[in-house]
Structure formats: structure tokens, C-alpha cells
Amino acid sequence: MSDDEHTYEESLMGEEEETALEIAALQSKDLLPQPKKEFAYHREALSALRGEISQGKLSWIQRCDITSTTPVVVDKAEDDLDRELKFYQQGIEAxxxxxxxxxxxxxxxxxxxxxxxxxxxxxxxxxKIRQRLLSQQKGIQNSEEAKKQRELRKYGKQIQQEKLKEREDRKKAALDKIATIKKRLRSGDMGDNDGFEIDVDSEDDAHTQSASGKRGKDNRHVPGKKRQLKNDKFGFGGKKRGMKRNTAESTDDMSTFNVKRNKSAGFGGSSKKSKVTRPGKARRQRGR
Structure with a gap:
């Protein structure tokens, strides 16, 4: 064991002994009888001292002392508010x-x-004090405003839920009424339909019309504006087979015929072969 370790152990033993001695001293002090305090009240001596320091010979303007006419009586000394109020009233009287x-x-x-x-x-x-007070007041205002906003959000969310529920109820009632009228129409009961006119057979067609267009006078489907714009831009699909086949009208139409492009010997052109102007392979590779 090194000298440092011996020193450390000795210091620990010394601290423990000191702690034990302190505890023993405290315990013996508590067990010993304590001397009783004596309070002395010598009225004659106090009166003599008061007469010595009294300033009764001086005028009041030099003394400026005030004695309250009403003594301070506090029911509960622990009541800070009542005690301070009595002091305040005594000060006003003075x-x-x-x-x-x-x-x-x-x-x-x-x-x-x-x-x-x-x-x-x-x-x-x-x-600095004023800035601190303003900061505290601003913090209180921000807290109140945030509380108001939370309440408004709760109220708005509640109204939104009520509106959604009302909308769902209306939709459900309308669907129930439509189902009832369909049953009447299928059963042949053409009584009162509660103001509804529904084509049961064209239910799917109506859904398709509302989604993609409407019907024309000849009961042919007419695409909507959005579909028509896309058809004009990208094409409208449909039949593709035989689209490039010639017809009598396309054969008779010579508006797209180009004389220069289709010029040949049979149409009054030259019968001489044109010279090849394309360079050879070696020349093309050198030019790359």
C-alpha cells in the first residue's frame, strides 16, 4: 500500500472521529438543563429615561410627532390584508x-x-422597469388572444361538424326517397312521387352524363368542354383502322398535289438522271 493511500485512509478516519464527537456534544447539550431566561420590567427606570429624552418643552412644529387617537386592533395578526388596512387608516388619520x-x-x-x-x-x-411592465402586459394580451383563437377554432370545428352532419342527413334522406320512388315505379304504383321525376333505366347514363358530358337532341352523346379541348389538342380516339385508305373524294382531290416534288419524265420532265452530289465515304469521314 502506498503512502498516498495511507494518508487518504487516515484523513477518512479523522473525519469520522470528528463527526462522532460533534454528535456526542450535541446530544449532551440537549440533555443538559437549560438556564431559564429572566425578563425585567422596571417601570420607574423606563419612566426616568423617557423623561430625559422627552421633547415636551419644544413646540410641535419642531417635534412633528403624531399620536393616533384610535388604537390599532387586529383580530388576526396573520391576516396581512386586514393588518395593512388598519395601518393605512392610521396613516390617513395622522x-x-x-x-x-x-x-x-x-x-x-x-x-x-x-x-x-x-x-x-x-x-x-x-x-427598464417600464419596459418590463410593458413586456408583461403584452405577454398577458398575447395569452388572452391565443386563448380566444383556441376557443374560436373549437367553435368553428363544431360548426363544421354540424354542417357536415346536416349535409349527410340531407343526402341520406334524398337517397331514401329516390329508392322509395324507384320501388313504386318498378311495382307499377304511379301515385304521388313527392315531386321527384326519375328515369330508373337511365341511372347509369345520368351518372356518365354528369361526369363527362350530356346528350344532344338526337340522343347522341356530346362531350363536355374539358373533353372537347383535350380532343382538339390530343385527338379523340375512335376508329383507326382504314383511316389512311383512299376514297373517291380523296382521289379526286388534287389540292395537295405538288408539281415540283412529283416532277418526272412522264409529266414533261427531263429524262436525264440527276448527278449524285453526295460525297464519298472517305470524304465524309474526313469531314467529321
Missing amino acids: VILAKQKIQKAGAPFSRPDDYFAEMVKSDTHMA
């Missing part, structure tokens, strides 16, 4: 009495209009 005595003595006590008094705290400190 101010009224002091004002009357100052006026009686003829001494000025009102501050002049041009009086300049330096504040105890600096303007920088007061600006």
Missing part, C-alpha cells in the same frame, strides 16, 4: 391631524409649482 397642526402653526407645507425634486432612481432604471 396626515389629517398633521395638516391641521401645520396650518395652525402657520408653516408652509405645500410644494411650489416650480419645485424640482431629483428622483431616487435614475431614468435608465425607470425605463
Whole structure:
């Protein structure tokens, strides 16, 4: 075992011994009888001291002491609000009495209009306090606004759910009424249809018409505007077989015939073969 380890163990043993001694001393102190405190109240000595420091010979304007006419009586000393209220009332009474005595003595006590008094705290400190108060007030306002927004969102969501439920109820009622009328039509009961006119056989056609277009006068399907625009741009599908086959009309139509492109010896052109202007392979490779 090294010297450092011996030193560490000795320090631990020393601390434990000191702790044990302190505990023993505290226990013995608690067990020992404590001396009783004696309180002395010497009325004559206190009265003599009061007479020495009394300023009764001076005028009141030099002493400026006020004694309340009503003693402070607090029912519960722990009630901070009641206790502070009694002190406040006592202070108001003292101010009224002091004002009357100052006026009686003829001494000025009102501050002049041009009086300049330096504040105890600096303007920088007061600006910080004002900024802190404004920040707290703004935080309270933001909290109230956020609370209002949460309430409005809850209310709006509730209204939205009620609207969706009402819409679903209307849709369900309409579907039930349609199903009832279909049953009447199939059974041959052509009584009152509650103002509904429905073509049962063309239910799927009606769905197709609402989705992709409508029917013309000759009961032929007419594509909607969106479908028509796509047909004009990309084509409209349909029959593709035999689309390039000639007909009598296309054979007689010579509007697209190009004389120069179709010029040959049989049509008054030259019978000489044109010279080949394409360069040879080696020349083409050198030009690459």
C-alpha cells in the first residue's frame, strides 16, 4: 500500500472521529438543563429615561410627532390584508391631524409649482422597469388572444361538424326517397312521387352524363368542354383502322398535289438522271 493511500485512509478516519464527537456534544447539550431566561420590567427606570429624552418643552412644529387617537386592533395578526388596512387608516388619520397642526402653526407645507425634486432612481432604471411592465402586459394580451383563437377554432370545428352532419342527413334522406320512388315505379304504383321525376333505366347514363358530358337532341352523346379541348389538342380516339385508305373524294382531290416534288419524265420532265452530289465515304469521314 502506498503512502498516498495511507494518508487518504487516515484523513477518512479523522473525519469520522470528528463527526462522532460533534454528535456526542450535541446530544449532551440537549440533555443538559437549560438556564431559564429572566425578563425585567422596571417601570420607574423606563419612566426616568423617557423623561430625559422627552421633547415636551419644544413646540410641535419642531417635534412633528403624531399620536393616533384610535388604537390599532387586529383580530388576526396573520391576516396581512386586514393588518395593512388598519395601518393605512392610521396613516390617513395622522396626515389629517398633521395638516391641521401645520396650518395652525402657520408653516408652509405645500410644494411650489416650480419645485424640482431629483428622483431616487435614475431614468435608465425607470425605463427598464417600464419596459418590463410593458413586456408583461403584452405577454398577458398575447395569452388572452391565443386563448380566444383556441376557443374560436373549437367553435368553428363544431360548426363544421354540424354542417357536415346536416349535409349527410340531407343526402341520406334524398337517397331514401329516390329508392322509395324507384320501388313504386318498378311495382307499377304511379301515385304521388313527392315531386321527384326519375328515369330508373337511365341511372347509369345520368351518372356518365354528369361526369363527362350530356346528350344532344338526337340522343347522341356530346362531350363536355374539358373533353372537347383535350380532343382538339390530343385527338379523340375512335376508329383507326382504314383511316389512311383512299376514297373517291380523296382521289379526286388534287389540292395537295405538288408539281415540283412529283416532277418526272412522264409529266414533261427531263429524262436525264440527276448527278449524285453526295460525297464519298472517305470524304465524309474526313469531314467529321
